[in-house]
Amino acid sequence: MRIPVRHIAGNVIWTRHGTCWALWRVEGSGHAQSSRTVKERRLRALESLVKQLHGEAMLLSLCPQVDPAAVVRRMTDGVDLAVSERYAQLATRVWDQLERMELTSRVDWLAVPLTASSKKQAAGMAFDAARAEIALQLGLLPAPVSAREEERRIKQAQALAGTWPSTIALQPATEAEILWIYGHSARRGVLEPLLPEPDQGTGRSRGRGAAALGEVILAESATPATDAGEEEEAQHKGRFGRRWLQVSTEWGESYQTFLSLAEMPERFVFPGSEYLAALDEFGFPVDWVMRLKVTPGAVANAKARRQANELANQPGEYEGELSGVPSHVHEAAEDMEDFRSAVTRSKSEVEVQAMGTLCVWGTTPAEAEARAADLKTHFGENDYTFIRPIGEQERLFYGMLPGARTPKIMLSYAQVLLARDFAMAGAFAGSALGDAKGPLYGLQLSGGGTRPVLTDWSLGPRKSASASAAFIGELGGGKSVAMKSAVYGILAAGRKTDQPGSRGRAVIVDRTPQQEWVRFAKACPGTTQVITIDDQAQVSLDPLRTIRDRAQAQRRTESFLTLLLGIAPMSDQGVALSEAIEAVLAGPAPSMATLVGELQSRGKRDATSHAVARKLGSVARKDLARTIFDPTLPVVDTSKADAIVFATANLALPKEHELAADRLATLEFEKVFGRAALYLIAALCREVCFANPHEFCVAVWDECWWLTSSPEGMSLLLELVRDGRKHDAGVFAGSHDGEDIGPKESAMGQVIRGLFPRKFLFRQTDVTLAKRGLAFLDLDPNDEDLVELVTTGLSPMDVADEIRAQRAGECLHRDLYGRIGGMQVVIPADPEAEAAIHSDPALAA
Known part of the structure; x- marks a missing residue:
């Protein structure tokens, strides 16, 4: 394997064939499940970026492996493990669990060649590259790129990036990241190099560092040498059926297969045409590249005019034929006229020749083949045709490397589009969920493979945001389990190394007859105080x-x-x-x-x-x-226990229809007292949360309609959500309906809805409640795909019991940074807490 790079400095690479490329890391937008307004905004941003590109460009999206040890390090970062024994044990169990998963993430890149300022400079660059190649062939040390040339090219890249729209977040790639791209390409599916942090350097002030990455053997259609079954199956397929590339390194053999985008629909519908964003919906990682050739509209129009003239003469070729002129001739002429009209409508319009390639891999050829078949079948149903050209797998491999020349096979499948049409593909839509560190709270549903979601519940106040979270879902949807998992993380990881005496606290209102929150709190780390409200009260x-x-x-x-x-x-x-x-x-x-x-x-x-x-x-x-x-x-002394639970099952509450103004006067005393007492308990929760600003504390109000059914309770909730940031506190509010947390028709309710940064929407089989939940997450309630996802796609019930158990806890999540995606809440890997976490009596047993 020949790495196309001979020198790297900053985010600029010098290639073996005399060109310079600059690379930027692109921050994913995470808009795949956002509202139509957000998607339209992102579409305009991508369209603007494409129109600013000139000539050749490369959009590259890769799925790096995630090291389980790195996940556990982020889980335990800042936690005083010396006094958090159960959390240390949990971290060890999580490590073991993650070792059995295919952990990945997604990282996006933009690479563009840096043009030479003159023909003389271009010739000089080609000469320097040729001289370096000759020196290597002769066993001599090639002359390095001068520091002056490095500085000039880096400044050129900075100036180029300054002309692009700021709505696309870009960061110059580091040398370590660029080297990682080539290492990842050669070791997909085996022991990959870990993606370096953005501030991680190569450890050298100047130097190459890419030569060792070429220690790779590429063999098209090769089979495992030790697997007779694979060899026999491959021989049975013949050369035409063996469309994969064996990539051998000292870390093992990777079997990669590449699919080229050969055909697309004639018309695009947006939203709905984001096929690149859809790659994150598969259960395995998919790398992709889009090589672009961007031509100004005026130049493209001149070429289109010649093609239009040729099409105009084609009907004459069918004169005398009884069948007449085929319809496709007229359709092609009409399409060409539409294209010419669009490309000349604006001076900024461009023609985009897009050459797309996907890559999937496996530890065996059969695994890679199966994944490729899944891709072809899925996209074939939507008029997207991906093919695996015979004998071209190695060239397509090189086509996904920044700095390499565009293979002829990719040029032959170029799709001619306008900037907006290309932007509809949904590039750079992927995004992570959760926080940089904190307890493992869930697994991201989309993204290929498995992506851990860490959540630091105490992070909000340090980011000048609320620490509160809202949980919405129907009975059995996983809402209460999710709230309990969050409480566990706060109690288990609350003691910090840099904050002596710190701890995580929770004050909970338990209205369940089975006292499920009492049972769970006692199973969590730390001390628990139970305050029972009945005629036998002790405090x-x-x-x-x-x-x-x-x-x-x-x-x-x-x-x-x-x-x-x-x-x-x-x-x-x-x-x-x-x-x-x-x-x-x-x-x-x-x-x-x-x-x-x-x-x-x-x-x-x-x-x-x-x-x-x-x-x-x-x-x-x-x-x-x-x-x-x-x-x-x-x-009552509420200053000592880590978890305080008010057990209020003996308090009667009025039904919703009994809360009407004309019915309140006739309510039984027990219901009147229960309603008022629960307000008082919620007020005491506020006092506990605000008592010590050096302790992070959350009030947990599941089925919170009992509080928000009165103006006084609504005001109390607003106060806790609004002022909790100043006291290092927050509230977890759970309900079947977002209207219970913040009524949309109420001015105060609108404020409350907006102040919850973290929101979770679990299964809602009722369409009306599903639409309300989507609106609560600031998503489009009329989006049919989202409604179907919430009603039937999250933790489905009409499946086998085993699958239903595997998919429990699925939800849509809006994280602290406003990113929205699907995730599955995981139960803490603590046997004692796991045994007490379920609300379902059958599961709890």
Whole structure:
């Protein structure tokens, strides 16, 4: 194998045949599952970039292997493993699991040749390249490229990139990254070199470094020497059936097969024509290259005019034939006229000759063949024809290397397009999900192979964003399991090496009769405190005793009691209540019992206070209200435990239809008290979250409609989501419907919806709920493909039990950076937590 590179400096390579190329790393947009508006915006950006290119260019997209050890290092980075024993054990189990997976990612590149400033300079470059080749043949050391030439070319590349649209994020490739491209090409599917970090250098100030990458043997149609079965099968196929390339290195043999794009549909529909973005939907990695020849519109029009003249004369060739002129002749003339009209419509329009090639690989020829067959079958159904030219696999291999000449076989399959038509292919659409480090939370569904999704739940406040997350999905869709997995990551990895005394905390409201959150919290690392709300309460939740801040105590107590007593805040009774609370808080030992006495005292001279005192006294005598009105109970201490769970299964709640204004007055006391008590508990959750800004804490409210059904609860949720960033806190809100978290028709609800940076949408078989969920993620609710994905494609139910178990936890995820993609939440590799995580009784058993 002959590497086409003789010298590398910065992001510029000098080739063996006398040309210079510059390479940039392109940041993927992650718009494959975005709204139509986002896709249109990205389409315009790509179209603008293509129009700025001149002559030859290369768009290259590769799938590097991901080292399981690197994933585990990022999982444990910053975590104090000395005091996080269970998390250290989990990291070891994750390492073992990842070793059995084909971990990949996707990285995109743009390469363009740097033109010579004159014919003399071009001749000089060709001469220098030829002289270097001759020197190598004679066993001499070739003259290096001068430092002055390096500097000039790097500046030329910088100036060229400055003319491109800023909407496409580009970074100059490093020398290490360029060397990696050639190493990856030779070792696909075996022990690949790891993609270097963008700031990782080669370790040398100046030098070549590419010679060793040529230690590769290419053999077209070769079969494994030790596999008699493969050899017999290959012989049976004959030379015409063996369309692969054996790439042999000291690390093993890779079997690669290349498919050229031979035919495309005559018309494109956008969205829907993004066939390059669709490559991430396969279960295996696919590398691809698009070599372009971009011609200005004026030049293309002159060539098209000659072709139009030839087509205009073709009907005369069919004179005298009874069948007349074939329809394709007229169609070709009409297409040519449309092309000429489009290419001259704008001075910036260009003609793009696109030459596309895909590459798949395997450890055996059969594996590579099977993957190639999957690609051909999938795209064949959509009028895209990919072929594997006989005897051309090695040339196509070189065609995917930056700096190599475009093979003639690729030129023969060139597709002539306008800039917009080419941009509709959806290049550079791939993107990662999640954060740079943090616990392993899931696996990205699209992308070929397996892509780990790490999530640092405490990252939001450090990025000046909220740490909150919303989880939406139907019963059994995986929503609650996802919330529990997130809580586990916070509790297990919360202790940081650079923050002495730090920890992760969670305060949870558990309304389930089975106390599933209680059971799960006890199975997580750290200590757990369970506070049961019933007539046998052991601690006091009196807001006048538990909330230390006087202003907050006033506010929360008023909201709680107006809900409990059914009085309007600004009514005479509401004002009387507020005045009494203020007076009690000014005293030495504020409590709800003291408040009852204060109102009774005021009631002797004020009928309004007397009426409020009677109502409050009536409530205080109920056994269910003991946890709030009994002054003998000790005040709950929420400062010590890592996880605090309020078990509220004994609290009754009104049905949704009972919350109508004309029904509230007739509700049973148990439901009135339950509604008010849950608001108070949510307020206490806020106090716990905001208590210590040096501890990251989340409030977990599953099925949160019980909170947002009242204006007071909605206001509390907004406050926690909005102000949590200042206190290193957040909220996990879960519901079947996004309207429960933030009603779209409400101004406050719109704000709440917008303040959740992380959002998860699980299966919704109901079309209406699916559309609402898509709208909650800022996706197009009328996109039929997305609706079908949410209703039938995520964790499908109409499959075998084994497959259903394998696909549990699938969802659409909007991460902290606004990227949207499919992922599958993984259950923590902790046997104790895994046994307690399921809500389904059958699975929990």
